[in-house]
Amino acid sequence: MRPPVSRRRPPEALRAAPPAARSGPRIKSPDLLIAESGADLEGHGLRRSMGLFQLICFGIGAIVGTGIFVGLSDTVAKAGPAVLVSFVLAAVTCVFTAFSFAELGGAIPVSGSSYSYAYATLGERTAFLVGWCLLLEYGISVSAVAVGWGQYLNELLGSLTGWQLPAALSSPPGDGGIVNVPAVVVMLLAALLLVRGIRESARATAAMAVLKLAVLVLFCVIGLSAFRAGNLSPFAPEGVAGITSGASVAFFSYIGFDAITTAGEEVRNPRRNIPVAIMVCIGVVTVLYCLVAASAMGALSADEVAGRPAALSLIVNRVTHSTLGGGVIAFGAVVAIASVVLAVMYGQTRILMSMSRDGLVPRIFERVSPRTSTPVANTWIVTAVFAVPAAVVPLDAVMNLSTIGTLAVMVAVNLSVLVLRRTRPDLPRRFRVPLFPVSPLLGIAFCLYLSYGTGPATWLQFAGFLAAGALVYACYGRRRSRLGQASAAQEPAVEEPVVHEPVVQASAAHEPAVHESADGAATGVTTGVGAAPREG
Numbered sequence: 001m002r003p004p005v006s007r008r009r010p011p012e013a014l015r016a017a018p019p020a021a022r023s024g025p026r027i028k029s030p031d032l033l034i035a036e037s038g039a040d041l042e043g044h045g046l047r048r049s050m051g052l053f054q055l056i057c058f059g060i061g062a063i064v065g066t067g068i069f070v071g072l073s074d075t076v077a078k079a080g081p082a083v084l085v086s087f088v089l090a091a092v093t094c095v096f097t098a099f100s101f102a103e104l105g106g107a108i109p110v111s112g113s114s115y116s117y118a119y120a121t122l123g124e125r126t127a128f129l130v131g132w133c134l135l136l137e138y139g140i141s142v143s144a145v146a147v148g149w150g151q152y153l154n155e156l157l158g159s160l161t162g163w164q165l166p167a168a169l170s171s172p173p174g175d176g177g178i179v180n181v182p183a184v185v186v187m188l189l190a191a192l193l194l195v196r197g198i199r200e201s202a203r204a205t206a207a208m209a210v211l212k213l214a215v216l217v218l219f220c221v222i223g224l225s226a227f228r229a230g231n232l233s234p235f236a237p238e239g240v241a242g243i244t245s246g247a248s249v250a251f252f253s254y255i256g257f258d259a260i261t262t263a264g265e266e267v268r269n270p271r272r273n274i275p276v277a278i279m280v281c282i283g284v285v286t287v288l289y290c291l292v293a294a295s296a297m298g299a300l301s302a303d304e305v306a307g308r309p310a311a312l313s314l315i316v317n318r319v320t321h322s323t324l325g326g327g328v329i330a331f332g333a334v335v336a337i338a339s340v341v342l343a344v345m346y347g348q349t350r351i352l353m354s355m356s357r358d359g360l361v362p363r364i365f366e367r368v369s370p371r372t373s374t375p376v377a378n379t380w381i382v383t384a385v386f387a388v389p390a391a392v393v394p395l396d397a398v399m400n401l402s403t404i405g406t407l408a409v410m411v412a413v414n415l416s417v418l419v420l421r422r423t424r425p426d427l428p429r430r431f432r433v434p435l436f437p438v439s440p441l442l443g444i445a446f447c448l449y450l451s452y453g454t455g456p457a458t459w460l461q462f463a464g465f466l467a468a469g470a471l472v473y474a475c476y477g478r479r480r481s482r483l484g485q486a487s488a489a490q491e492p493a494v495e496e497p498v499v500h501e502p503v504v505q506a507s508a509a510h511e512p513a514v515h516e517s518a519d520g521a522a523t524g525v526t527t528g529v530g531a532a533p534r535e536g
Contacts, residue, residue, distance in 0.1 A: 030120045066340060070152075072311055081232040096440070108427075121423065140402045165181070188383065208336065219292060224299075352365040358482055
């Protein structure tokens with residue numbers, strides 16, 4: 001009787017994995033993400049040296065900058081005095097998504113942020129595209145932020161010395177210049193601070209965050225002292241369409257709060273501190289932005305503010321009839337925008353480090369210096385790559401593209417929290433999204449609504465950007481994915497059917513030992529002492 005075909009059992013890790021892990025989307029479990037966090041392949045790890053106060057300052061440092069100091073005038077050009085409503089609409093969108101970030105940041109405290117959350121829920125391909133979109137949110141936005149830094153640097157130099165950098169060296173092509181040297185300089189300074197260590201960077205960011213909050217409060221005091229209700233009429237000259245377009249521009253002012261989650265491997269007690277820091281930052285920034293917008297619109301008419309560079313300094317100069325107040329605001333803006341560059345560059349390097357750890361981008365991005373415990377090569381590559389658009393691309397050319405990339409990432413994060421609640425209800429969570437599942441669904445709806453306000457040209461640019469990302473993943477990421485390679489190496493192998501030979505006569509000295517299967521069929525013959533069963 002021919003025995004049944006025998007098979008080797010698959011490894012325990014694959015037997016325990018859901019079918020999707022082997023035949024569907026490549027999904028990396030939250031437990032594996034956390035286990036692999038904190039070190040590169042050489043064992044050089046990141047240090048947990050940030051406390052709650054430093055993390056909150058880091059979040060404020062990442063948010064408050066170009067969006068309010070420079071982008072306010074662009075928002076006013078779209079919405080008029082209804083810029084207040086635009087800021088509130090953008091804030092509501094961020095609040096719903098912030099709930100999702102807070103839950104996921106506490107449950108999966110790793111530096112990959114939304115990229116890692118998508119990897120744990122939506123699969124590797126989607127996670128790669130999320131990481132690709134983060135190049136827009138962090139990389140392109142840091143270029144845009146650096147562009148705005150040059151405007152206020154010139155304003156500060158003018159108020160202090162009466163001299164300004166020539167337009168050819170302080171503005172990009174299209175804005176009357178050749179190259180934006182200040183934008184490159186601020187990125188180089190941020191890189192120098194980042195490679196020294198996270199502790200030094202966190203201290204510098206905390207000091208700059210406190211300073212720029214004080215400057216914005218001073219602006220509100222000055223602006224409200226000259227408040228005129230007549231400046232608010234007509235309130236919404238472009239109607240609902242103008243408010244929606246203004247909200248899409250105002251949303252750029254909130255980009256950066258999710259950078260808090262990229263500190264998941266360098267903050268103490270991340271499961272508690274990350275959710276708290278996110279909610280505190282969103283609350284403080286929303287109140288502050290609404291006060292700044294109300295002060296600006298009450299002090300000057302919308303026509304006088306719309307489209308003006310360094311608008312906050314302009315308002316203070318008009319109200320105080322002096323350049324001194326505007327110089328103080330310009331100094332605050334220079335510090336504020338520099339802190340945003342620092343925080344956003346930090347977030348970009350940590351995202352790339354996580355992607356490199358998974359094999360989706362080259363290994364150089366995950367290498368950590370044993371001396372400073374920072375990804376030094378990663379930081380300098382990011383600086384070199386994104387200094388180019390900062391030097392030669394106008395601010396308005398990249399603002400909408402960065403906004404729609406961020407909104408796409410937020411849609412993925414809201415989807416991730418919905419999926420993770422279903423697939424891993426047992427995962428420890430120090431913070432849970434309130435009104436679940438209504439909150440993440442509303443977050444998705446608001447993100448799609450604001451994406452609609454960016455316009456058809458931005459949609460086409462973003463579609464082309466996603467197509468390029470999908471091509472990069474297919475040609476590089478999928479083949480080099482460490483999760484994919486590990487799954488392929490653990491695929492269960494099938495043995496060939498055993499060919500049996502008839503039992504032959506042997507001498508008494510070498511009595512054959514016949515091995516039988518469960519049904520009594522012979523499976524092999526030992527022809528001598530110590531010999532292994534012979535199989536055909």
